[in-house]
Amino acid sequence: MLVISIEDETSTLTRGHLRTAWALIDSFGWNGIKTRLQGADVKVAGIRSSECRPLNARAIARALGAWYARARRDLPWRRSRDPYRVWVSEIMLQQTQVERVKDFYQRFLALFPTVESLAAADEHDVLRAWEGLGYYRRARQMHAAAKVLATEHGGIFPRTVAALRGLPGIGRYTAGAIASIAMDLPEPIVEANSRRVLARLAGYAKRLDRPGGDEPIWKIAHSLVPQRDAGRFNQALMDLGAMVCTPDRPLCTACPLARMCDAKNSGRVSRIPMKSVRRATKQLREAAIIVRRGARVLVQKREEGEWWAGLWDFPRVQAAARKIHQAIGESKTLQPLACTQPKALGTFTHTVTHHRITLAVVACTAARTGKLSQNLAWVAVDKLGELAMTSPGRRIAKMIAQPSVR
Template identity: 50%
Template structure:
């Protein structure tokens, strides 16, 4: 670990830099732990530029944690729509209910109590404690992992157990005795804006002289690159079943990709040729109770979800007959085309809805 002289210089220089370089972000308007929490959950695996508008809409709709706790999950998901990783929204809602029920609607201050909330891990709990309450809690996320690995010239995989142990120890070691809120935000800001994954701006970095990777001319090599994701191709079909000016929607079940969101009946197929067989029509009838032939193609959407590259063929249903079956685990409803904006739809479901609206 660096010595005390290094620490004093590092803390002084990074705080001075942050004082003039901090971005004007809506969640930095105050230290409200509720707003800090929402922003940290939204920022997980999502860029700041994307989160800004979502945060403003979400916090306007649910200005307090009790407002969020009292909301319907469907409304929470509708405001989250397009942000992805919907489990975050469901856990956010569940955690708000815990705060309302077990903490009388007041956001907890203790690290252990915050860590116990659904969807909150060590980093998020530390971010809330330090940013909102100025408590000496270390943080470690994607930007600071990269920053710290370079400061230490750590050449092993920082996501492995040994690397995580070292970097958490370092994150705690460098904490100042005061203004931890600004300090931890400065670390994330530096990692996000200056110590970037590619082409880091070492020439304007406020702590470049303290960086061991810079001394060793190894900034480009640290941290070691992640293994490339091996993507799997999938072909799926969405069926648009019409009844006059209404279309059929299905709410995704708890164990499905978009749990809690609404989508058009969707099926995986082995190949596009399977569309021509009667198997897809049989699956539609089994799932919905409605018998129909698979008709003309409305559109094709290519998109990615986690490790999958999906080609989604969207087809009209023709000659629909039968009665809609009841399914408590994945409800089915007829929705007016001009009211689809009221439903929390999957990303591709929203694209199909916009096409139908035209």
């Protein structure tokens, strides 16, 4: 016989009713339940008993908080709880490692210190501040969200995760992060670090790399997040994942939660969380064409729906090395310019997500000046630095800026 007290209610359950108990835990959260289940075979928060171990939220928060007080990272975005600044950092940190973000964060805030200044900015300037950080959609969505915030919310961030998630670029994680860190709301987060920490802590060994696959982890996160200082707790979880509970060779001897960690106690740390299967990379062959016309070169803005949408690049043709000349002749963009004197400048590879692009660089001279569409422009070589460019585009721009190549 088990007795579970929930708020003011008391339910009496037998083992046959555990499913109901999990549903109740699911509804109210572990924190909302005063439990006397210690001796029973009950697990935690909406997850079947066979899938994970029970967790003591209080003990975890206590041990983690003490560790965080002495071990926390000193990060630029931790010096302010201004929702705008927290937001900028969270968007930049999506799928991007902390070390890479630091400088971008500082520079971006110097350029766009408030949501109003971002809303008023030109998209190209926002992209230029983002150049090199990747996932440029983030910058454009953030810019769009800033406009919504400025015009429809008076520049004030909404104070619920549901409303935050209505803004472009803010998903479940980012909404929880802003709510907990900037507003001290008791909202859970799950991202790369906490996902790993929580999976190991609870001994959750099932696959996470499919849609909804980490739903149990969200339930665990929800069951653990404290009513007070949720932002601190969430950041502590992330720090632990980043510094101690690492993917390879975690430092369990330095972990404040090792005693309560099911993966550690069952010798499964290296197998939890389960590794995801990787997709094969696809090989592409393209050429970037440097079309010269006096001191200027032709650049092309990447269209909506293309890679690097909104950024400038040198015109491309899709062709292997031997067919580049023919491809230039057939290119709608380049054909009218009657390019002459093609000269190969070299080849390099560029990897984007699971594509590997072998990119030949060919310079030529425009014999005619075709009528340019809006996404094309002639730009002086020494002005290329003012453009927001793709990573390969920037690399080529630097190449041709050298006197030896000019």
